[in-house]
Amino acid sequence: MSALITDIVVAISGSDASINAAKYSILLAKSYNCRVTAVYVVDTATLRQLLLTKIFIEEESHEYEESLKANGQRYLQYVRSLAEEKGVEIHTELRSGxxxxxxxxxxxxxxxxxxxxxxxxxxxxQRDSISVAHREILHHARCSVLIVKERDVDALFKRA
Known part of the structure; x- marks a missing residue:
């Protein structure tokens, strides 16, 4: 019989809630020996919209995108360090779109x-922009989606 879960993707936004989801994914990987990929997306779709509506000029948009990429790398490195702390291998991806x-x-x-x-x-x-993405993921995903609301993730993570 094959495992129910062998691969997990966790969305990282830098919010406390997404970091809790990352910790939860690491706990799942440790418990069920599955692979985890943490994905941070630079929301260039929204940046393009801000540019088209003249809220940003080209230079501001580029600077903001570079700042978001740097933040994404920092959050992914943090998630990598959390996984290493628990002896879990994690793949990280910085994407744009x-x-x-x-x-x-x-x-x-x-x-x-x-x-x-x-x-x-x-x-x-934060809630508004993230909840739109969450709704779209819930609606269009071809696999199961879990919203991590566990309040004691930190305590569980420390004990693992």
Whole structure:
């Protein structure tokens, strides 16, 4: 009998909720011996929209995109260090495009059986943009999607 879950994709946004989802994915990988890919998406789709509506000029858009890439690398490195701490191998990817499209592509490319998303944020500005991507992922995913809302992820992570 093959394993129910062999590949997990976890979406990283830098929010506390997405870091909790990453910790949860590491715990799952450790418990069930599955592979994990952490994906951070630079939302160039929204940046293009801001440029088209003249909210950003070209130079501002480019600078902001570079800043988002640097943040993404930093968050992915942090997730890598969390996995190393628990002896779990993790693959990380920095992608550009629409968040939901790129997360779904990553899951399909790996034939993932599970996508992990962080629970919703308290701050409204983060919650709105992330919840749109979450809804699209939930609607279009070809595999199961788990919203991590576990409040004690840190305690579980420390004990593992």
């Amino acid at each position: 629409a968040i939901y499209t790129e997360v779904l592509k990553a899951a399909e490319e790996r034939n993932a059986q599970l996508i992990l998303l962080g629970g919703w944020e308290i701050r409204r500005d």
